[in-house]
Amino acid sequence: MRRIEPAAVLGVMSREVANFRTFWRSTTFSSLMEPMIYLLAFGLGLGTTLVSTVDGVDYVEFVGTGMVATAVVFSSALPAMFGTFVKHRFQRTYDAILAAPVDVEELVSGEMLWIGLRSGIFGTFPLLITIGFGLDPAPAMLLVPFFCFVTALAFAGFGIAVAGSVAKIDQFNYVTTLVITPMFLLAGTFFPIEGLPEWAQVLSQFNPLHQLVVLVRSASFGFDAYDPLRLAGLVVLAFAMWRLAIDRLRRRLID
Amino acid sequence: MAAIELQGVVKTFGPIRAVDGLDLNVPEGVCLGLLGPNGAGKSTTMRLLTGQAIADEGSLRVLGYELPRQSKDARARMGVVPQLDNLDIDVTVEENLKVFARLYRVADIGAAVDRALALARLTDRRHDAVDELSGGMRRRLLVARGLVHDPQLVLLDEPTVGLDPQIRAEIWTLIEDLRAEGTTILMSTHYIEEAERLADEVALMAKGRVIARGRPNDLIAEHAGRRTAEYYAPPERRAEVRAAAEAAGLPVRSAGPAVVIVGCERAPDGLVPDDAITRPSSLEDVFVELTGEELE
Numbered sequence: 001m002r003r004i005e006p007a008a009v010l011g012v013m014s015r016e017v018a019n020f021r022t023f024w025r026s027t028t029f030s031s032l033m034e035p036m037i038y039l040l041a042f043g044l045g046l047g048t049t050l051v052s053t054v055d056g057v058d059y060v061e062f063v064g065t066g067m068v069a070t071a072v073v074f075s076s077a078l079p080a081m082f083g084t085f086v087k088h089r090f091q092r093t094y095d096a097i098l099a100a101p102v103d104v105e106e107l108v109s110g111e112m113l114w115i116g117l118r119s120g121i122f123g124t125f126p127l128l129i130t131i132g133f134g135l136d137p138a139p140a141m142l143l144v145p146f147f148c149f150v151t152a153l154a155f156a157g158f159g160i161a162v163a164g165s166v167a168k169i170d171q172f173n174y175v176t177t178l179v180i181t182p183m184f185l186l187a188g189t190f191f192p193i194e195g196l197p198e199w200a201q202v203l204s205q206f207n208p209l210h211q212l213v214v215l216v217r218s219a220s221f222g223f224d225a226y227d228p229l230r231l232a233g234l235v236v237l238a239f240a241m242w243r244l245a246i247d248r249l250r251r252r253l254i255d
Numbered sequence: 256m257a258a259i260e261l262q263g264v265v266k267t268f269g270p271i272r273a274v275d276g277l278d279l280n281v282p283e284g285v286c287l288g289l290l291g292p293n294g295a296g297k298s299t300t301m302r303l304l305t306g307q308a309i310a311d312e313g314s315l316r317v318l319g320y321e322l323p324r325q326s327k328d329a330r331a332r333m334g335v336v337p338q339l340d341n342l343d344i345d346v347t348v349e350e351n352l353k354v355f356a357r358l359y360r361v362a363d364i365g366a367a368v369d370r371a372l373a374l375a376r377l378t379d380r381r382h383d384a385v386d387e388l389s390g391g392m393r394r395r396l397l398v399a400r401g402l403v404h405d406p407q408l409v410l411l412d413e414p415t416v417g418l419d420p421q422i423r424a425e426i427w428t429l430i431e432d433l434r435a436e437g438t439t440i441l442m443s444t445h446y447i448e449e450a451e452r453l454a455d456e457v458a459l460m461a462k463g464r465v466i467a468r469g470r471p472n473d474l475i476a477e478h479a480g481r482r483t484a485e486y487y488a489p490p491e492r493r494a495e496v497r498a499a500a501e502a503a504g505l506p507v508r509s510a511g512p513a514v515v516i517v518g519c520e521r522a523p524d525g526l527v528p529d530d531a532i533t534r535p536s537s538l539e540d541v542f543v544e545l546t547g548e549e550l551e
Contacts (some may be wrong), residue, residue, distance in 0.1 A: 011358035015343065020356055022345040024385075092341035096400075099305045099335035100358040101327045255268070255299075255308035 006107060007228075008102045010135060012110025015097070020118070028096030030165040031075065035067045035126035039133055042190060045165065054192055060076040064130025065220050068148065072123040076115050076152035077180055080159025081172050084111065084249070088163065094253055104250040108160055112242060115156035116149045123148030147219070150234045153213045157241025164248030188213045208237055256319060257407045258283045258439040259304065264313030265300055273299040275463030277313070283407075286430075286440040288454030290447070290538060291422045293326070296463035297443035299411045304441070305335055315431055318408055320372075331359065334406035336398050338413040348372070349381040352403050359404035366405050375399035382393060391422035398429050411442040415449060427453060447539045457538060461546045462530065469536055478544050479506075479536035480518025486531040487513045499526050506544050517544055 042063045053061045063218055087093035087138075124145050131137055162175050186193065186200060187209035191203050204210045211230040218227050259281035266274040266481040274296045281287045291374040302308035304317055306326030311540050318475055342351055356364040372378045376396040377388075385393060396414075401409060412453050414430065415423040430453050433440060444450050450457050451471045458468040486496055493514040500507040503526055506517040519527050519538050527533070 008376075009362050011354065014357050015354040018346045018350045020345055069442065091343075091345070092337065092339050093305065094334075094337075094357075095337060096305055096341045097358065099330060099337070100355060101331040101360070102358055103327060253307065254303060255266075 004103075004105050008106035009110040009113065011100075012097065013114045014103065014109055015093075016111070016114040016132040030124050031071065031122040032129070035064070035071060035129050038067055038070075039064055050205060057217075058134065060088060060133050061130055061135045061220070062217075063190060064126055064133060064135060064218045066187065066213045067130070068123050068144065068216045069151070069187050069209040070181055070189055071126050072119050072148045072152050072212060073180060073209055075122045075157055076119040076155035077159040078176075080111070080115055080156040081163050081175065082169070084160045084163035084167070085169050085172075088249075088252065090170075092178075096110040098253060104253055105246050108157075108242065108246045108249055111160060112156040115159075116153040119152030119156075120145040120149035122148040123152065127220070135220065138220055139241060140223065143219050144216055146157050147212055147215045147231065147234070150231070150238055151208055154234060154241045159236065160245035161241065164245065164252040169227065182208050183209045186210065208234055226233035256283065257281060258285075259315075259319055259441060260314075260316040261300075261303075264300075264303065264315060266303060266308055267311055268296070272463050273311070274303065274310070277464050278424055279324055279458060279465060281439060281441055284425045284437045286434050286442065286455045286523075288450035288457040289443040289444075289460055290445065290450045290542070291460030292458050294443055295445075295460040297445075297460055298461075300460075301335075301441075301443060302411055303331075304410060305330060315338060319451050321527070329461040330445045331404075332406055333408040333410060334401035334404065334412045336401040336409065336414055338416055340393055340397060342393060342397060342400070344386040344397055345384055347382050348388070349386055351385060351396065361404050367405070368505045370405075371403045374432075385482060387534045391419070391425050393468060394418060396431060398426065402433070406438070408439045411540060412441060413443055413445070415444075415446065423449075429474050447537055447550075451538060457544065459540075459542055466539065466545050470490060474541050475536050475538060479540035481520050481536060482518070482533050483531045483536045483540050484516040484522075485510065485518035485529040485530055486516070486525045495530075496526075496528060508543060508547075515540075 004185060044060060046059060051059045054061060089168060095108065098104070104199070127141060127144055144197065167171065186196070186204050186207055193204045193210065196204065211234055216229055220223060257280050260280060261277050261279040264274055264277040264342065265272065277296065277300065289300065291297055299308060301316060303310055306323050309323050317329040318332050322329060328329065341480045349368055349372070353364055356367045361367045372381055376397070377396060380388060380392065385396065386548070401509065406522050411430065415426050417468060418426065427449070430440065430442070434453065442453065454471065456468060456469060457471050457474060458465045460466070467478065469477070486497070497514045500516045500522065503523055505519070505522055508515050515520060515534060516527060
C-alpha cells in the first residue's frame, strides 16, 4: 500500500465541501422531509391501521429507527456512483486532481471520507425526527452517527467501485435494481426480517443495511452481545470496499 | 539539468502505438511547442508526464524525478493546463483556486490565490461563480489554476483549441508573460501560428514520435525554404506546373484547387507562373513535407 498524505485527502475533501456549499440547502431539505413523509405514511398510516407495535416497540419508532439505514444508503451509494461517474467522465474533475500531487488512493479516500461524514450527519435525521414523533432519547444514540459513518464508508466505496466498473451511466440501473433496492427492502426497516422465509433471513444477515438497522435499534432500545460483531463486520466491509474502489478507479483513471 | 527527459518512450493502447519510441528533451527556461495533428501522440505524452498514463517502455524524468515512481514529487512542481475546461462551475473563482492551492500544498493560500487572480485579471470577479464568467475568463482561470503554486514547469495541452481569436490572443498574452519570467513550458498544439509565435523551439510530432525539432525559422529554412507558391488554375494547367516543379526537384503537393510549390525561390525562372500567390513558408509546409499529412 502506498503512503497516503492527509494534506492530499483534505484537499480532495475541501473541493467537495466547496461544491456542497452551493447545494446544501436542497440536500438538507430532502434529507429532513423524506423521513418525515415516510414516517407519516408508514409509521402513522400503517401504525394506526394495521400494525401498532413490533416486538413491543411502537411501529412509528420501529420504522423511524430503521429509516436511518435508508438515509445512509441513499446519501452514500447513489452520490458515490453518480458523482464519481460524472466527475470522471463528464466534468473531467479527476484529470485535474490527479495532475496535482494526489494519487488515486488519496482521491478515493477523500471522496469516501466526505461521503461518510455527510451521511453520518444526514443519517441521524430520521432518528431526530422520530424523537419528535415520540421516541425516547437515549445516551447510546450518540453512537448512531458513527454507525452511519462506517456504513456510509462501505457504501461510498461500493458506489465508487461501481462507477469505476461500468461503461455507461445507465448501467447503474442494474445496480440499483439488483443490489440497492433489495438491500433497502430486506434491511428490516419496515417489517421484522423474522417474518421472511428462512433463506431470506440468512441473506439478510449479510446485508450491511440490516446490520445498521439492528445497531441503530440497539442504540435506541438496548444493545445485545452480537452488536460489537456487527460493527466489526461493517468496519471490515468498509475497508474491503475502500481497497476495491481504489483498484477499480485506478484502472479507469490511469492508462 | 533538463526539465523533461524522455528516452525511447512507448505507450500502446491495444494495437495502437500512441507514443512510439519518443525521445524528447526540454531544457529549463525553454518554451517547447509540441506540434502535430490529432492522433500524433501529444495528449498521451502529456498524460505520461502527469503520471496519468504509464509507459510500456522507455525512461521518463521530469524535473529530475523518475516517472512513474516519483511522479507525485514531479507533479508538485509542475502546473497543468488541460485542453478541456474542468473547473467547478457552481463554485466561486476564488474557491476554485483555493482548492487547488490546497491540493498543491501551498503554504500561504491567500497570497497564492491573490497572485493567480491578478495573473488571470480576475481579481474583481473573485466572488463570482465560474458559471457567470465569459469563455475567455474561464480559460484564463484555467491557466491561473495551473499556476497557483508557482510551478517550475508548465504543461499546456492545446491551450487555445476551440477558442475564438480574441480569447486566443488573451491566452497567448498570458503564456508570453510566463515565458518572459523564464518558466519552462511544454505546449502541445496543432495551431501553426501558436507554435510559431510562442515557442522558442518546436518539435514536430507524427505517429507517436518527434520527426523534426528546432527553432521555427530554422526548421522552415531547412525543410521549406523561404517562400511557398500556391497556384490556382484548371486541373490540366496545375498538372503541367506540378510536373515542371517535380522535374526541377522542388517539393510540391496538391492543396484543394491549388498546387503548392515549397521553397519556390529556388525554382528556375519561369517555372512559377506569374499569377501564382507566393507567401512565406510556414511550419505547416515543413510538416507536410516531412509527413505528407496536413496539420489541421
